[in-house]
Amino acid sequence: xxxxxxAREQLVAVLSGQVDSLQTHVAGLNVRVEAATxxxxxxxxxxxxxxxxxxxxxxxxxxxxxxxxxGVVVARxxxxxxxxxxxxxxxxxxxxxxxxxxxxxxxxxxxxxxxxVLTPQAPGSYxxxxxxxxxxxxxxxxxxxxxxxHLVIVTA
Numbered sequence: 001x002x003x004x005x006x007a008r009e010q011l012v013a014v015l016s017g018q019v020d021s022l023q024t025h026v027a028g029l030n031v032r033v034e035a036a037t038x039x040x041x042x043x044x045x046x047x048x049x050x051x052x053x054x055x056x057x058x059x060x061x062x063x064x065x066x067x068x069x070x071g072v073v074v075a076r077x078x079x080x081x082x083x084x085x086x087x088x089x090x091x092x093x094x095x096x097x098x099x100x101x102x103x104x105x106x107x108x109x110x111x112x113x114x115x116x117v118l119t120p121q122a123p124g125s126y127x128x129x130x131x132x133x134x135x136x137x138x139x140x141x142x143x144x145x146x147x148x149x150h151l152v153i154v155t156a
Contacts, residue, residue, distance in 0.1 A: 055103035055142070059151035060096050061110055070096050072152055073118060088119050088152045097150065102142040110135040112155035119152045121145055 060072050064086065067073040071091050078084035100108055115128055115135050125144035128137050137153065139145050 051103065052101055055101050055146065056099050057102055057146050057149055057151055058092070058094075058097035058099050059108060059153065060098070061108075061112075061115070061153040061155060063156070064154055067152065067154060072096055073154070086118055086154060088150070092150055102139055102146050106139045106142070107131075108137040108139075108151075108153075110137060110153060110155060114156035115153050117151065117153055119148050119150060121148050121151060 060067070060070075062070070062072070064073070067086075068075065071089055071093070073086045074089045075084040076087055110128070111134055113135070115137075117126070117128070117137070122141070122144040125141040126137055126139050128135055
C-alpha cells in the first residue's frame with residue numbers, strides 16, 4: 001500500500017505540474033483573445049465609419065433667390081439678364097448643406113410644391129414624388145445616386 005501511495009503521490013505531483021502549465025497557457029490565450037477582440041472591434045468601428053462616409057450625400061434645398069444669395073448656385077448665360085440658367089457653383093460650404101446616409105434613409109422631404117435637381121445625379125437613380133401633401137425625393141438606386149456627393153434642389 002505504501003508503494004502504491006507513493007506512486008500515486010508522484011502521479012498527483014506530475015498532474016499538478018501539468019495543470020499549472022495549462023493554466024498559464026490558458027491565461028496567455030485569454031490575453032491574446034482579448035487583444036484580438038479589441039482589434040476586431042476597432043476594425044469594425046473603422047469599417048462602419050467608412051461605410052457611413054461612402055453612403056453620405058450632402059444636400060441643400062432652397063428657392064432660387066436663397067440659393068443664389070448663399071452662393072450655392074450661380075446664374076450663367078442669357079442676354080441682358082434674360083434666359084439665364086442655374087448651375088451649382090461648386091462652393092461646398094458645409095454650413096449650407098445637410099447630410100443624409102443613403103444606406104439608412106431613402107427619401108429626402110422637400111417642403112415645396114415644385115422642385116428640380118440641379119446637380120448631375122443620374123436621372124434613373126431618383127424620383128421626385130408627391131407624398132403627404134408635399135414633395136419628396138426618393139432614392140431609387142443609392143449606388144448611382146451617391147456618385148455625385150453634393151445635391152442641390154431648387155424649389156418654387
